[in-house]
Amino acid sequence: MSMPCNTQCAKRQMLAEFRRHPAYCKNNAQLAKISEGCQKSSFRVYRGAAIDRDEIEKFCVGMLVGSNGFLSSSRSSEVAKMFMGLDQITGMSPSQSQTNKQQYVLFEIVIDPDQTIDLMMADVSEQSNYPEEQEVLFGLGTTFIIKQIKHDNQHNVWHVEMTGSSEMGELKKEHTKHVENGLRYYDATTLFGVFLSGVSSNYPVAINYLQSRLRNMTFNDPYRASIYYFLARVYRHLGKLQHSIEYFRRAMLLRKRSLPQSCYAYADTLADLAVT
Template sequence: MKIAEFARDYRSDDAIYWYTKPCFLHQLINKALHWDSVMASYTFCYFVIDLSVRIQEMAMDTKQCHNSPFRVYRGSIICREEVEQLSVGTLVATRGFFSTSKNSDVAKQFLAIDPDTNMPPHHSIEDKQQFVLFKIDVDYIRSPKIIVADVSSQSAVPEEHEMIFDIGTTFIIKKVAYDSSLKIWFIYLESSSEVDRLNFRYRLDTRTRLADTPAMVLFGRYLSDVSSKNREALEYFQRLLRSVTVHNENRPQIYFSLARIYRVMGKYEHAIHYYRCAQLLYRRTLPQSSLGYGCSLSGLGTVYSLLGDSARALSFCTQAMIIHQHCLANNHLEIAMNCNRVATAYWLCGNYAHALLLLSRSVNLYKQNLPTDHPCKAQSFHIMGLVHSSLGKCGQALACYKTALNMRESMLGKDHHLVAFTCYRLGLFYANQANTKSEALQYARRALRIMQARLPKNHPDVKMSMKLVENLSQQH
């Protein structure tokens, strides 16, 4: 009945009312935005846009009506592993719309706290599900661009005094405390000017890199790059490829996207096939497609690096760099990425001096254009670790690996497959040092655990990690 009512009565201006209405919509939207259902994200995209627009409109009135700073509250029941990852000073971002209340008692209701005893249902700090009360301070002076709206006037439940933060709102964790008597975690979040600066630079980076990418392709890449849902992204692009005509202008980008996914999944022959398909189509429209043509060449070079074919890797990556230097600005991020790819090829060839020169250039370019801990910058330090390790400079190699790991954990999360790659290298590093076998086994096991969760069972890196763990276990 409620679905039929929504289909009959919904209007764009009523998005907030329907979102706050106790029915199916709120749960489905947040489930979709948290990627439990990939296709649901696409299905609900129009409602998500409507809601985001309304929140942004009401945020302007909220800013005028509320004295800053002010505090809002959110009661949540989340898994213990997620709570353990929340540490002071960490930057966190909302994956969906983030509902809060100006009234702490309302937030406590979502924790099933008894209003008379002020106690939640009996549970332990060891339980899988933990009770968390977020206390969020908003200061428009420190964070003038934050988007939060007091939606009470349009809410289906106005007595909840609800305030909603837009998708992707970021906070800094200021304090994490556990109250053993109440059995509740208190987590203090704060908006800041640093968050605004990072948001601006990320948006600038995204617009620069994806300005010419059609929406249908962006959606699939988001599935793969952000949510690590490679299998779902693969199915999406395969379906998309079947639906477009032979001469569709987006076909080269679809081939390129398929190649990238196959590369991450360790299916290198498939990746080479689709990179070559993209390369051939881009070549037909040169010079307009120089950027895409160069990216398809660098993609081929990356695959050959993974296969250990240093000659082909160096050839393709160098060609890509030459093309991009002719069609892009000197400080374009693609130039920095090319430096990393060519440096990797030089490392494979044993030309460590050239590799370090290129890596130094890429780090300088990233410093000019990206936030401190951006994943692309982490890749530069990861490759530096490879080079210094090959040179026998153990101290510098370890420092580079640790820097890369900290950056990747900070921006990608502790269970991302790129985090696993650096952990694997740290495992190898410690395995070759005296009296550090326990550290080596710790990193190797962590790498294997993440890879088994994120990559196909027959992925080459999973096999190498299993072998490393087996060897270290026998020595330990």
């Protein structure tokens, strides 16, 4: 279930992908409707899982982890232990030691709705065919912060305590602000090309998209110089310096014609051309 989030760039891209996905929009909207009556005070839920030892070794206190899909949990630790395959009498896991390839983990998740107002979750026990499981469901892309990790040597079970994180909510605000700021300088289609050439680092796709934009815009399009500029940057990242220099020159000539020489965009183009 874990997904480290180590850089702001990766986080921003992850957020954009989650928010664009049709399943996110449809299913999280349904979950939001169910969650309207969700408990408002702090509570704990549990999730049992069998995971590879390599994944456990990556865990550390303070690490941000996220769900790859909807995440099921239970208000009952006994239910979570049952699902993770512990012996119902002894509480022992099938694992013999910490060196086994497969390890058994009981996640204890502390949720404080006042601290994580953007957290998408719902108690779905009333909608479930098995209400005794006391299921609480978290939405796509929910993130948590690891607070404590310990191993129960007697039962060979890992205990990982986590809290809900408002990281995705903060990233959504950051992403929205980033887009709104970009729209002050570019139209939406050009801004998408900027994203491809910068944040996503998907350079082949960026080149195809930007070249397509060039073919479909008029010669006097106010964003032509920007397309040249970002094409130049992509070619430079790919090590195709002749292509990069050519497009930087085109961007420079257009910006020199339309912008004052004291303008930052013109100076930025000259600086990039100089270091290519």
